[in-house]
Amino acid sequence: MTPLHGQVEPRFEPVRDAFAANFTHQREVGAALCVYQHGRPVLDLWGGIADVDSGAAWQGDTLSYVFSTTKGITATCAHLLVQRGLLDLDAPVAEYWPEFAAESKAEIPVRSLLSHRAGLAALDTPVPLAAALDWHPMITALAAQRPAWTPGTAHGYHAQTFGWLVGEVVRRVTGRTVGAFLAAEVAEPLGLDFHIGLPASHEPRVGRLILPPPTTTPDDAPTLRRASGVTIPPIDPNDANVHAAQIPSSNGIGTARAIARLYAALIGEVDTIRLLTPATLTAALRPHSDGPDLTLGFPTRFALGYALPSQAFPLFGPGSFGHGGRGGSIGCAHPPTGITVGYVMNRLSHGVQTDTRFANLAAAINACL
Template identity: 40%
Template sequence: MAEIHGTYREEFSAVRDVLAASLARGDDLGASVAVFIDGKPVVDVWGGYADAARSRPWERDTITNVYSFTKTMTGLCALILIDRGLLDLDAPVARYWPEFAQNGKAGVTVRHVLQHTSGLPAWTEEITPQDLCDLQKSTDLLARQAPWWTPGTVLAYHCFTTGHMVNMLTQRVTGLTLGQFLAREVCTPLGPDADFHIGTGPECDDRVSLLTPGTPVPALNEAAPTEGVSPVGIRITRYPYITPDITHNTWWRRAEVGGGNGHGNARAGALIQSVMACGGEVNGVRLLSEDGCRRVLDKPFAGMDVAMSLAFTWGNGYCLNNDLATGMFGPAVQGHRLAYWGGNGGSFVLADLDTRMSVAYVPNLWKSGVDNRAFAVIQAAYASLGA
């Protein structure tokens, strides 16, 4: 078994053991795992190495790019804005961002954006990774383009566009960018362990663990062998194509890509998503009303995602429980109110509104295709909770 650092309650030792075994097998290079209940850590462990050369250990404050795990932070920020009355789920996006109404988008609502049904899953014009990080340019393109489908009718995963749209909504109603709002209104009130960043400053560079491919990176138009990605799915998820080597660039870290360039660790993810798990209040800090938390479940959209070729149920800002989730997380979650999502390469975070538990897994070994590492962590957490 690999050496594991951190703390855990004995009844949750199985979670620690999952990480130790994964590191020992070489399924992980370096990673962190956290389980919080009632806003308190019952597991906060890490191990392995922060670099491919295995010269730097993964430390307590190591952070890494978590790709679309970031969307749970973006979703939380949107729910806070809705709870404060600054946004309305069923209001047109153009109420807050008038330029967005161009080319048939006057009927696109905030709910459509958060449920991945806006008809804007990607850019019509081809853009580069640098264009994606130029928020002015890429957001202006979204404002001008027409929806690919009638808004509210097709579930198509918004790989990056949802983050850009929520960023603009946040700016229009608060004057803050999404990254600034997350830092000021979420992370700072929760304290230093809420160490998550959408737009990572130079003060964090020395503790960033760069992603290392653990499987071959598929070519631009090639689905991974274990993925049944459709041509439209390739278009949505690969244009622009943010491969692990792209995330090594300083310009990538500095940008505020709410759909996928967040940096953090499992402790930060589980602590922040405890807000969802615990009815909006964590350790005496209330960020959401109880009704505001439950709004994630309001009028979800269920269907086959044309980008992923999988059946999802999307709530407002988060994916929700369904048969697919039960298959991933195990029968212990049957019937539970879950809010979750994961990132390309392996990171994952889940909030359970019934058990008041949040679970997060953050690795630096990026893997393409089906990846069960996070599911093993979540299953061990539920087994420990049940015991």
């Protein structure tokens, strides 16, 4: 049996059991789980192996690459700017980023970027990875790209481009990258060990991901292939150069406790800090996209940067919001119960529909409430 470390309040002991069961029955290798309720931690656990090559154990401060779980954190940065009166969701993106107006994009509002409705999920010509990691070549490519569908008429998951699109708006408004804004305005005040653009000094703490065997994207999903392949070569999530860059859709690196704590500060106070006011959060969570997803090929539901429960992102069930990432990581909140959850791991699954690890944990948490 894999030893677990950390703390758990007695009433959440069944969640510890479910977490342990994932190692025994679900091939968990290394993972961490943190649960907050009403702004304070009630469970913070970790265990297993962080690097199967070296055999290094998962520690309390092991960092994990969380793929699209990053999107909810990037969206939070945008909503902070809305709350401060610096960003208007109904203004054209081109008002902040003039070059974006090319190829009939002058009228696309900011909210379309956050709700996957801009038609920019893919690029006609992928950008060399080294150039994309330098930021500006990808921004130039997106500004020059013609939408794949009439913006606002449908939605399709912007798997990679979401972060560059929203991130460039944040940069134009603040003069700072998303990573710098996150560090100063969110992570530092809340004491979060979460990064978009990882400082080199933290690289030794990053767990090494165990990637699943490659699969072939179905022939009937060409948009998904293109949305996942906006760089050549593809992004390697174990590459330190990728860790140091800023890909605000998918290269966030942090701990489960940082993710749970951030979501706790979205729905209430954490040590006197609340990130978004109730009014800002309510507006951010209004459904904007619901139904067939032109990228994924099955129905999805999105608010403004946050996923809502759907086949693609089950989250914590009805009433929850947040975002999951490739392979199984997740950050989410359930305002009716005051519960927020961060879950990270290093063995990636093929997809949320076949991976039951977080579903097992969510069921155990629910049973404790």
